[in-house]
Amino acid sequence: MNDPTHVTDGMLAPSAPAERETPGPAPARSRLAAFLDSDLLHSFLRSKLVVVAALLTALIFVAAFLSPVIAPHDPYDLRSLSLLDANTPPAWAQGGDAKYLLGTDDQGRDILSTILYGTRSSLEIGFCSVLLAIALGLSLGLWAGYAGGRVDTVIMRIADVQLTFPAILTALLIDGVALAILKHQTAEGSKFWILVLAIGLSFWVQYARTVRGVTLVERNKEYVEAARLIGIGPVKIMFQHILPNVLGPVLVIATINLALAIITEATLSFLGVGLPPTEPSLGTMIQIGNRYLFSGSWWMVAFPGITLGLLALAVNLLGDWLRDALNPKLR
Amino acid sequence: MLAFAIRRLFEAALVMVTVALIAFTLFRFVGDPVNQMVGQDTSIEDRLKLREELGLNDPIVVQFGRFLANASRLDFGISYQMKQPVTSIIAERFPATLELALAAALFAIALGIPMGVYTGIHRDSWLSKVFLTVSLIGVSLPTFLIGILLIYVFSVWLGLLPSFGRGEVVDLGLWRTGLLTLSGLKALILPAVTLGLFQMTLVTRLVRSEMLEVLRTDYIKFARARGLPERSINFGHALRNTLVPVITVIGLQLGAIIAFAIITETVFQWPGMGLMFIQAVQNADIPVMAAYLLLVAFLFVFINFVVDLVYVRIDPRIRIFGRAG
């Protein structure tokens, strides 16, 4: 009988290694094809609920940003308001007016238009605050992870202290302090930036922690060592080399964060320390409407409430799905 | 164990001092204490004299020290808005918030754990889907919206429960309780559910995910291989391992409940510390804000500390080796 095997050095060949992704960017065309075939897209399309949520979110976003174009009235133009039109029920109810599809509030503002403009404000604040949180969290996280030592300890200590408190409390506090400081000089416009600051500053910690973690891992890798040896400065290393590795997790956090930011803004407005009644967001509208709940003017609360509720649900569903889909443990 | 406790105590003290520093900065530098206290027509000399009397010209460190000393004696100055000592305002309102917080926590646990266990064991049943939908709504919608919704259904439409206030209260010495009257209890229901709903959904999801993970472990597989009945596996082995991390999370949630009480108390006009805080923010009443901040920080730190100790006690792995696994 012939010897059936080759005689080479080494033990029995191990079974095939698990297919590893080739690192680095793949050619664009095959990446698109890979995406279309991917588990991610499949799990997305399979869940009808998530698709509906995504469509709803997209609809609300688009409507909000197009509000100057599609809103029947301009709710911020004080001259166009007439108190005689105040407290009008929706168009299909008794006493309603076709001019005001969803009715008016106690100042005579068209509810539909106010919802559109208000949602837009909320979304703008949400996006800006998330960007602020990312900017702050990213830089501090990179710095803490890369520099290590004292810097790391100090930054993480601050993070820990802030983390003992729920974000809403931090946001309230910053908002309150800002309002107190600017008490006499508050122009309406600055309320926007106060909110962005308050919300952004309450959410940076999660980004910082995650980024720091990734930075700590990447810092010890050879390509960073090599860059350091050929004399590239630390800032450049952090932003050019480490940053790309960090963007993935940051994006996931950001999506979930956006929902939270929108809700936080709504809450602050409802509590009376957010956007003012003259340029209300959904939260402010609900606060105003709440006062009229018992007297029968239900539409002033209902429509902004439904809009906010749907928006919150939809974005949360999306965030949930994204988190589950990207979690390797649940596959 | 002792070394662990001491280290945690030290960290807690650090947090408290940091918060105290922030509170002090607020107290001293935001707005002008003197201007808040006196009327329009007080003369400049009188104002300067007041500054001297209040010790506002002393070095910062001394002022901070004085602030800390006062704080430890629970003296937080006078409220700008209400012209009363802050401490007495807080003492008056604390029972209301505490009763609300405990009721909410009870609601969250009593419903959250069974729901979580059920959805963990029966992953795909329709009842699980119902539970998960409810919990999704509870976690997505803002607290104030849920409160308003509940008010609309149970107060406006059905007229069953009150929509504001605490109902009839009974004074037990220092503690004003609403638990001893029917109207007090009725008034507690909607706010407690509103406040506790978010926590309940968190508990449900946490218990569920822990259950799912535990049910996948090797020791559960081995328990099945030994022929142990499903009931023993689910409610004995799996549940015990699930509850250990869950208990600590629940403990930590107490702090969040106290913070979120701000919103619930506003919706229901519940006369607690949260409502007090919001009014203080609206009126730039710094002493009240600073005092609330310190008190809440203390509560959080205290709760975290106790929870850490409890966790170390109930997980035998940590007890012996100092860390799990």
Added chain:
Amino acid sequence: MAATEPLLSVRNLKVVFPTRRATLTAVDGVSFDIAAGEVLGVVGESGAGKSLTGAAIIGLLEPPGRIAGGEVHLGGRRIDNLPPEEMRKMRGKRIGMVFQDPLTSLNPLYRIGEQIIETIRTHLRVSEAEARERAVALLQEVGIQGARARIDSYPHAFSGGMRQRVVLALALCAEPDLLIADEPTTALDVSIQAQIIALLKRLCRERGTAVMLITHDMGVIAETADRVAVMYAGRIVEIGPVRDVIKHPHHPYTRGLMGAIPTTGGQASRLVQIPGAMPRLGSIPSGCAFHPRCSHAFDRCRTERPEIMPAGDSKAACWLVGQNAEAVA
């Protein structure tokens, strides 16, 4: 060889995993017997389907995996289609199973005494005190010193080897007829492996328990098993008495495995390596699964899957064997 009916009889067992793209067959028509008190080794590379076969027999396949064909008989009674509650009663009492990692096999929050007593009382009608006595005796038997005191300890108070002894005690405490041991020593230190294997052998011999010993370590098989089945890509390629298969392997894959065992004594020959790797579940070759790596492959190997055919004192699934048999005949 024995004229009596085998304790365990597996016929054409097929285990599949439905996935989004296709249904993968992980165990494809596996058949073997185990006689009472016999030790059958099941050997093969990772992914060959050995563990899944064991899991299927004891009814612990994790969904979406399921049995898609074949039959399993224990003591003459068919068990693969039993309702779940019936199957549960068999586990522990008639079939026991131990897994690879003793660290994760024991519930860290239960004392080991509690876990043993619970298992005993699930299957046998004894009092708590009696169960406790049995537990102590069992722990002593598996070599735990100071059993009476240590019975109330938690699992992490024991070393790896000690824990695997406890695991063995747990698996055998209800006196099953068959023990499925899935890589029982792989996670242990080399120095402890021999002890545990010896313990396993002794315990089962004393109780007359049959063993299905699943491992990728041929050395353990040589030491412990009476017969051995070699698995490849979800199929059995060779099965027979241990001495036979080791000394006169018929299947080219088995020969490759034997050549890969380092031996002390004798001439220092170079270790062999079979080129290529075992195919993944989604791409099992047609005909004989081994043909792409086999230097003797011919046309029939590529198209027709070989059945198990007698080869000396054992059996092998290889057309070479069939060829020789025809040539001889």
